[in-house]
Amino acid sequence: MPEPAVDWMRVVERLAAGDRMAYAQFGRLITGYLSKLRAYDFREEWDDLRQEVAIAVVANVRAGRLRDSQALAAYVRVITRNKFIDRLKQHLRCRPDDRLPWDDETARAMAADEPDPRLRDLWQAVDDLPEEEQRVLDQIYRQGKTYEQASLATGLPLGTMKRRLRTALMALRLRFGDEVD
């Protein structure tokens, strides 16, 4: 999601000036992180969190604390995760000082801006799977269809289609297990 070539300082300057496109670009950076954190498991909307992050970033840029694009992206990553974890702890009725296992996992997930380059070969590996499994993966992940829609499109009964999907993903995980873990 986040593109390394983006000049985030320029985007934030435009955002501070009220530029709608800059808001869309900056929003993409934040939702990319929220997706990695699986934040959407806990709330459908994160408008307030996004707003808080955006305001904090604008304020820090104005105060001269953030001066380069990479530092800015790193700061957005840190602050988005921190604010999300705070809210998650409230949601789960944990104390702020409690350490959640998911906190550690999000740290691992957020450690790199870019996904593991070896995972880019994942769709190539799909070509090695049985054709029926390839079709199911294509319907679900490439075309974004629901289980029911994919079942209709492939002609597979729902239960069978789910088994094919699980088998296919297990095969991919085994193949890329070391990289993913």
Place this chain on the structure above:
Amino acid sequence: MSEAMACRKAFDLDLVACLLDAGRPEWMEFREHYPRCAECAAEVRTWTELQSSLAPPHPGPEELIRFESRANDLPPDARTAIGAHIATCRSCRDELRALRAFDPRSMAAGGEQAKPRRRWWRGMGRLVLHPAVAYGIALALAIPLLFDAVGGRVTDKMAAFRAGGAGERKKVKEEVLARQSSDRLQSAPAATLEAKPAPPGYEAEGYGAPSAPAAPPAAPAAARPSDTLALAKAAAAPERRREAMAGNQARRDGAPDDERPVVVLTPDREVVLQAPAQGLVLRLAPPRSQPAVPPGLAWLRVRDAAGRRELREQQFGSPGSSAEIRVPAGWLEPGSYRADILLGDDARPITVARFRIES
């Protein structure tokens, strides 16, 4: 083996289906469970990475804006594809919703609000509410009375102090300090009541001066027993303030901190220290899980257990290096303290360590 280690929930349910659409009510129980369970959290992360690598690319911000504001300008195929993607992608739905609600003025206003802006009266509100103000007022009333009792002695000594050489200064200082400690519970010598401005650097950043050097209280010749603690603290306060100022001055002058012991704090254990005579340098490393923080954005903060007194120091070290703060000896009363690293305006520390000062 703990229950969390033995957990099989992530293996027993259809995790693939769950992670594809975790918002559905049937996954509610697992949603509440996996953040607390090490086994399930690890499984969820692994499968999430795998699934996100398979997921189709999201429409770009430009396409999203066009879809939102001028959908009819898009080619029908593109319009249908973006619409279908948004229907199944929660993050894109979220972006679209935020885009529709975006008010350009809010960002400009919000940024301005978040920007620290010092007004001379802002500190006054906090000051007026502070108990130290009461002490200060009482002190102002008590100075004329006190001056007759002890001021003469001290001013004579201070005059000698100013006029004399280094040896004389040392002697006078020792004498005054010795008398301070013996007189502390009965009366506060005028030398300790000398008004000093708060050390610069703290208020300017909008965080308030270190609160230990509270304004000294009035010191009647015969204090009531209930006042003794306050008096003792107050008598020591200017001394602490001078040390804090000396520390700041030394830093401004580029004086080395060699004589201060360096204490490396770690989040996993509480460090116990004897009250240091020269103050100390506290060092705390950022967590490995955090990306390198740009210089100037991180602050190392030290607070007492009650959260009433705190010191902060902005960090300008290279990204990833340990944060450091110089703490004057007078500030460190026996008790428990917490040190943490804060980023920018974010109130949540990225790491926390604890230490205790023993008398």
